[in-house]
Amino acid sequence: MVERTIESVLFRSRWIMAPFYLGLVIALLVLLFKFGHELLHFVLHAVAATESDIILGILALVDLTLTGNLVLIVIFSGYENFVSKIDPAGHPDWPEWMTRVDFTGLKQKLLASIVAISAIQLLKAFMNLDKGQMSENTLMWLVIIHGVFVGSSLLLAWSDKLTTDKH
Template sequence: MIERAIESVLFRSRWILAPFYVGLVVAMLVLLFKFGAELLHFIEGAISASESDIILGVLALVDLTLTCNLVVIVIFSGYENFVSKIDPAGHPDWPEWMTRVDFTGLKQKLLASIVAISAIQLLKAFMNLDKGGMSENTLMWLVIIHVVFVGSSLLLAWSDKLSSDKH
């Protein structure tokens, strides 16, 4: 009887995660606000901006979009994997991937998004190099960090493949 009570409490404790996912939805609203501010700033300066300024503005918008995509992946996959299944039956435009991403797929999607975000940050830094806004030392560290992310992604994918081959 005590064992069942403990198991019941442990099983129900997964719902503690739900407010975290709601908090991530609020974080997406903050990202939306920042996206709107960046878009407004981008539009205001478009006429007098150089080609590299336009590219940097677009990269900033893409960066925010990828970050928001990453949050969506975490919300849906995490909720489905750790809290409760979501019934997509009442939603005709429900993306298929949302009900099929397991924890391994979630890790791979997260790392792929982080690598893409890191690449965009690196490209933005490289494009700002001639403006004096970034030192070569800082750029070197950004490259090192990006390479670490890429290497980590490859190692994770390789270890997941090895693990799945054994099963």
């Protein structure tokens, strides 16, 4: 009886995570506001902008978009894996991957998004190097951090492959 009660409490405690996912929806709205602000700034200054400024503006928009994708992956996959299954039957445009991403897939998608965001930040830093806005020391650390993200992604994929091959 005590064991069943403890297990029931533990099982129901997963719903404590639901407000976290709702909070991430609010964070996504804040990100949308920032994207709109960046887009407006980009469009209003496009005529006087240099080619480099245009590329940097586009990279900023792509960066925000990838961050939004990252948040969506966490919201849907996290909710689906840890809180409750979502029934896609009532949603004809439901992406197929959302109900099939397990924890391993979630980790890989998260790291892939982080690597892409890191790569964009690194590219933006390279483009600002000639403007004197970025020191070589800071650029070196950005390259090292990006390398760590890439290396971590490869190691995670390799270890997941080894684990699944053994099963």
